Amino acid sequence: MASDTELTLHPDRLFPAEQAQRKVARAIFAEIEHLPLISPHGHLDAGLFVRDEPFRDPAQLLVTSDHYVVRLLHAQGVPLADLGLAAQAEGPSANGREVWRQLCAHWGALAGTPSRLWLEHELFELCDLRQVPSPANAERTYDQLVARLAENDLRPRALYERFGLEVLTTTDSPLDDLSLHQALQDDPTWKGRLLPNFRPDAVVDPGNANFRKNLARLAEISGEDTTTYSGYLAAIHKRREAFRSAGATASDHGVPVATTERLSQREATATYARLSKGEGSPAEVEAFRGHMLDELARMAADDGMVMQLHIGVVRDYDPATAQAFGPDIGQDFPYAVEFTKTLRPLLSRYGNADGFRLVLYTVDETTFSREIGPLVSYFPSLFAGAPWWFLDAPDAMSRAFTALGETAGISKLAGFVDDTRSLFGIGARHDVARRACAAYLARLVCEHRLSEKEATKLAVGYAYDTPKRLFKL
């Protein structure tokens, strides 16, 4: 951004200032900028593509539904209700205009954050906006955006094409019947590839408030008897099969810690018997969670679904706010995590197993050089997931590339995942990640650690080849 009022996207953005490195970064980036996008982990609603309706309210689209932006504006003192939360209108309500004014008023506070980069990219590239949002132009820009959103080339399927998506993935509960995915597959006019991702947290975490209810629903959807441990495992197995039939190649797991101690068959059966009736101590909840992580790894080693692990955030931090405004509004906060000791049981069993794949995501970047890098630099099954949530930013990515690249080599990075709830932001996010990758590799080239040709090959691997191969897409 060169001016303070004219919105621009500098072609060299995020490249190092030093000219030799910049030149190499530019050259590497040119080779990956337009590669198809592989998006193996994200949080979009499959219904978006089934309905394929135009987005209508820019504030809803760019602010209210983007928990990164909600978080940053809330930190500036804007009440959540003034950001459109709790009363999430579907159309361009009077409310949308109010919310847009908040973004315009606090545009400066986003300076330096990745959200600012993504918004600039989305506004410039997709919305054709050429003015920096400001209180002075809030009304005018809001109207412009409403008009622009009505155009067909910004409807979900058009965006899928425009971004060059080759495959896009949702994150789904085993209790989801995947009917939306089915509807898409049955729709001859849909040319894309939208795959579900098996996220069984709701039925494997006995600490979940709805655990018993979820087990009942699991029985229903699977046709298995979940009152017994063996029936329960069979039900999970069946849902995995159903997901695989719908194209899923991966599962995802969100747990507080990566404990993977296996219970004996007898212990597991007895513990499940208590937990499935709403009994059991907190220690049993934790033990069973750890056991099931191993059990799911066992299934993954067997059926080949790629396992993804997200650990280490307190979700819905302030209970009162969560109750009023719901989850996923930007208040999931990280804490220090451990992989080496906790994953040891699991890795001793499946770490060298053919076909087993485990991708580790973290918001505790200290683990990149201390645990994730070392572990993925040894186990063929392990890969380092993209820096997650607060770390999904150019400087944080640069630190991750640096720590992991030296320890494990770039080929052990699972590639970028946009992990987004915002379809609009997918292009921008991959653009930033690919620039960060090019900038990192350009430094290595200029320090004579790699040839430019080799660096380019590594960049292509990171941006496309590795995630495609690793996630079996």
Added chain:
Amino acid sequence: MASDTELTLHPDRLFPAEQAQRKVARAIFAEIEHLPLISPHGHLDAGLFVRDEPFRDPAQLLVTSDHYVVRLLHAQGVPLADLGLAAQAEGPSANGREVWRQLCAHWGALAGTPSRLWLEHELFELCDLRQVPSPANAERTYDQLVARLAENDLRPRALYERFGLEVLTTTDSPLDDLSLHQALQDDPTWKGRLLPNFRPDAVVDPGNANFRKNLARLAEISGEDTTTYSGYLAAIHKRREAFRSAGATASDHGVPVATTERLSQREATATYARLSKGEGSPAEVEAFRGHMLDELARMAADDGMVMQLHIGVVRDYDPATAQAFGPDIGQDFPYAVEFTKTLRPLLSRYGNADGFRLVLYTVDETTFSREIGPLVSYFPSLFAGAPWWFLDAPDAMSRAFTALGETAGISKLAGFVDDTRSLFGIGARHDVARRACAAYLARLVCEHRLSEKEATKLAVGYAYDTPKRLFKL
């Protein structure tokens, strides 16, 4: 420093070598270099300004009383006694000359540390020294410094003016009657602004060896009955009022961990009853400490005093040394800390409260991207404090800017605090911090993430506007 014998201050010091970034850094720095200093947290003695006497012994001033320098020279094998400790003379004793010789002998060992930068700045700018201290010139430079210190423009009040201080803050116990602050306010010849800061550790930490004695003194100074929990709270409340009357806008809290679990009224009353009589288990000490952190936050949300939290150092590490030479001699050492889980109870109660402000300081920099950055990027009440103690250095500041800037935006940094025990060093410390800020922002400008104009505005915010507004000065 260009030569090894001539002392110089390069105008571009601490700016990146790359020319484009350096040019921008220079331009940004030019806009903040001469802004008034806001110093909302430090450890000076108010008596300095009441007496306004010249400093007399350069060794006492620059070595003995600066725990950073004491620490570094001790690490080189110099006994503490040879650094003037234990026998801290007030004037230029024979001892001062000996101490100065130690600094001259070990000048090279300070290379690369911030203390070296600060000393160079102080010697060059304030003392007009133009020679690098060395064994060869130790006698001569000592004499020169003694002569220079005798001049009126280096007396405390003159330094206050010279540094462009707009407000300066001390750190004070509730047991302090603030008579020195009062004396200054009553002195018509004092033109500055020196505010106390409410630091109640001595009366809220039952682990303090003098806790009972302190409660007795608290009763005396407040006129409240501290034998009951309600009287105790009333006494603390009264002291807060007294501090606020004396101009205090902030409190400061040093605790081992950030636990903030509230006790019930009944538990608190009963626990206090035991602890105030010198009874109570270690677990009760800890529980009460956590409870009082919450209680003090409740008071802060009510009376609007800005709360500052310093956690995570073992103070007076080697007990024998502490006994012989006292506290604050450089042996407070950090350990890993936790904010996310421990602050959750407190933030769930006051995190969104109007007027509540909490500034988090750490010496565990892993928390910048993992906990402090994320939390301040959501809660309107929270701000990231300046990197503390060992992190008060240009490269460490650069890492903090990078981690916090991306996660939360620069506006959520509380600004620089010099945190110093050395009046002489205030100018140098703010100079280094402002240079580090300019260098960081210049990189973002050259990577096309910000315009230079916007970066300059952010720098002004960091250096002046934000601390002034945040600390209600």
Added chain:
Amino acid sequence: MASDTELTLHPDRLFPAEQAQRKVARAIFAEIEHLPLISPHGHLDAGLFVRDEPFRDPAQLLVTSDHYVVRLLHAQGVPLADLGLAAQAEGPSANGREVWRQLCAHWGALAGTPSRLWLEHELFELCDLRQVPSPANAERTYDQLVARLAENDLRPRALYERFGLEVLTTTDSPLDDLSLHQALQDDPTWKGRLLPNFRPDAVVDPGNANFRKNLARLAEISGEDTTTYSGYLAAIHKRREAFRSAGATASDHGVPVATTERLSQREATATYARLSKGEGSPAEVEAFRGHMLDELARMAADDGMVMQLHIGVVRDYDPATAQAFGPDIGQDFPYAVEFTKTLRPLLSRYGNADGFRLVLYTVDETTFSREIGPLVSYFPSLFAGAPWWFLDAPDAMSRAFTALGETAGISKLAGFVDDTRSLFGIGARHDVARRACAAYLARLVCEHRLSEKEATKLAVGYAYDTPKRLFKL
């Protein structure tokens, strides 16, 4: 490396791209590049130099026996058996050729790692190879290397000379009779200096599976009665004396945590009585380990041997693999560690003791700015060890220099240790470390924090003076 098929070593490798810094880095490096090598910690077999036989199999030399390379190739899916493990032939077996093919096939996967830098250096400088290893040239390069290894100037003693080693250190158990070291000392044709290093883990860790057997052997080799605690201490003391007679100036200690709580004489005696009979609880094992760390520090303060501490890796991570292929194959993985609180008892006793020296090594780099840097910046006895194992890489070293240099000053870094199991790699490893040092200091020079002359002096200290003095060599 400029081309993808021609193997080259760029003279400016690892220097920053920015020209001013590069120029200074070059100048500093020129002053340290050819300084003699001090190698105070490593894992070579003394027998190498006794026998002085030519290496025969390049795959055994460069792959199978280098656990860094084994680890990285295994991570690419190559079975350990295909890397020559378990069947480690001594000569150029058919197997060696197969292993070499694996390296050639996966050469690209090593890009960006330090192993790649070291291998390039070894192949170019020592083996005169001028082609990048690739599947296309695997047969030819293997033959070339076999032929080259047969030449006399690549035999162990010739390499010692070639690298400019001034002293080289092995790591040895107290149960080792040091006969190989003795043989060397008795050999008039050996001109080098090879010292043992006292590593008593096997006899001070009651958790060691062979603890009882080791105590019996300790009795035998020392002539002391290890059935009593006093006899046991006498035995250890005697072995220290024997090591010192053989030239040892340092000890090394690998423990899970740095706990240093001393037991009372009575407790220690009773605990030892149980543990030495294979009894005792896990808590007693841990308590005794902590006690012995203190006891060994006491001995070190007394006899002046420099103590080295390596904590924080799970060794032989996957038990089944360890059983099949043995230890030291690249599966020692780090976890988070603590120094500040755990070392407090020990440092309160010996931290200021004359002649006591303690060097701290870590694979948890968060401790550099939080614990190791602060502690070594105060205690005269303490020094920061070189970044260990996964951190033994240019970018990780750069982060360590940055964190430690600011906090403690460069003089408190113990210098580089190659820590290698590969004699062939010693030259390359010191080359990389010296380049990283020069690059770091060049930045400080260009930021006007040091003069080039002072930086050069610091570099010489790091590369040569400090380790020589600190390790009393």
